[in-house]
Amino acid sequence: MYNYNYEKNYDKVVIIGLGQLGLPVAKYVKEHGFDTYGYDINQKAMQSAESKYGIKPATNFGDFDVLIICVSTHRPDDMFSPQVEGLMSVVEKISREAKTGALISIESTIPKGTSKRVFEKLDHRLHVVHAPHRWYALEEDIHGVNQLRIIGGVSSCCLQHGLNFYDGRLEDKAILPSSSSSSMVDHSLSVATTLEAKSKTKSSSSITTKLNKKRSLGIPMHPVSSVEVAELTKIIENAHRYLQISFAEELYLYCKGNGISFPELRESLNTKWNVEILEPRDGIGGHCLPKDTKMFINSSNTIKSKILQAAMEIDEDYREYIQSRDKNGNNGSLTLRGKSRGETEKETEQILCSRKIK
Numbered sequence: 001m002y003n004y005n006y007e008k009n010y011d012k013v014v015i016i017g018l019g020q021l022g023l024p025v026a027k028y029v030k031e032h033g034f035d036t037y038g039y040d041i042n043q044k045a046m047q048s049a050e051s052k053y054g055i056k057p058a059t060n061f062g063d064f065d066v067l068i069i070c071v072s073t074h075r076p077d078d079m080f081s082p083q084v085e086g087l088m089s090v091v092e093k094i095s096r097e098a099k100t101g102a103l104i105s106i107e108s109t110i111p112k113g114t115s116k117r118v119f120e121k122l123d124h125r126l127h128v129v130h131a132p133h134r135w136y137a138l139e140e141d142i143h144g145v146n147q148l149r150i151i152g153g154v155s156s157c158c159l160q161h162g163l164n165f166y167d168g169r170l171e172d173k174a175i176l177p178s179s180s181s182s183s184m185v186d187h188s189l190s191v192a193t194t195l196e197a198k199s200k201t202k203s204s205s206s207i208t209t210k211l212n213k214k215r216s217l218g219i220p221m222h223p224v225s226s227v228e229v230a231e232l233t234k235i236i237e238n239a240h241r242y243l244q245i246s247f248a249e250e251l252y253l254y255c256k257g258n259g260i261s262f263p264e265l266r267e268s269l270n271t272k273w274n275v276e277i278l279e280p281r282d283g284i285g286g287h288c289l290p291k292d293t294k295m296f297i298n299s300s301n302t303i304k305s306k307i308l309q310a311a312m313e314i315d316e317d318y319r320e321y322i323q324s325r326d327k328n329g330n331n332g333s334l335t336l337r338g339k340s341r342g343e344t345e346k347e348t349e350q351i352l353c354s355r356k357i358k
């Protein structure tokens, strides 16, 4: 059995998946003094990571203390649809090669239940946390790798390891996830044990002090009591954003159908302190919002979110509307230049009726 070691330091780290997210993660990890490697099925991505940031290419996962997974989680032929098969094939390789007691952090966005699936696939030999991203390419300086993030562990000692690696400041992070009962890694030495002991004996406070002195990524982390809460937090954040944009799309269509200026209405609404109506622009795109919203809708064993299903229909209506508008020579702009109000209203009405939205 692997002995959980509070003295353990993390030195050698591999980032698996060196795309839009994985590359800045690798760069950040390297900048924080870790011996940093990268792995990607795309050789070009590995070469680019090496030439740009000195990320060493990994071929085997045998010798790493931490394995960070940043692979894509959508279908190769449809970026709006979730798929974790690629991620599970990475886990397969980790399961064959990684050393017992290493830490796996899944940073990719994943459906509820995936982290536990990973943990079971690894036969409980490694610690598994989910530390999803809020990374935003256009504002990487403030919304990059180092911003407040959520972390959940499959077991409480997984979380302790994760916090140790990411945050390094553990004193106030009293979160007690349920432990796994049948683990090979010694998951019984949990955060709960540490924190209970901390309140009872003076000696354990020296453990915490030691942990705080270790090298970490220095990222502020918000730990949650179960890994499912971490999984859901990420996908619901994006589902919430989806909802906000679809409401803006619906208002836009309403305005077009009722002869109201959307920009003026929006500006007027946004004068209120707690209202923020977004711009609908080109519809809800990218490989995060639609995919993650579907992950959330599919995550329930009972009811499926009705409001999000309606939001998806609205987004379809909106896209259909802007496509038909652009076909009529509007060059993709949202304002219906050169069209009379009558034409606009009729067009919108046709689309709304065809989709049975009243």
Ligand SMILES: NC(=O)c1ccc[n+]([C@@H]2O[C@H](COP(=O)([O-])OP(=O)(O)OC[C@H]3O[C@@H](n4cnc5c(N)ncnc54)[C@H](O)[C@@H]3O)[C@@H](O)[C@H]2O)c1
Binding pocket: 016, 017, 018, 019, 020, 021, 022, 039, 040, 041, 042, 045, 070, 071, 072, 073, 074, 086, 087, 089, 090, 107, 108, 109, 110, 133, 134, 135, 136, 137, 287, 288
């Ligand atoms: N890009 C963002 O802004 C952002 C923000 C938050 C979360 N995320 C999430 O992060 C994950 C990655 O997103 P991304 O934008 O970096 O995607 P991406 O497509 O830019 O990069 C994914 C990388 O993973 C590699 N890859 C795919 N399957 C692999 C496998 N089996 N083994 C090794 N490498 C593999 C690909 O070759 C690619 O280089 C997704 O789950 C996404 O939802 C992305």
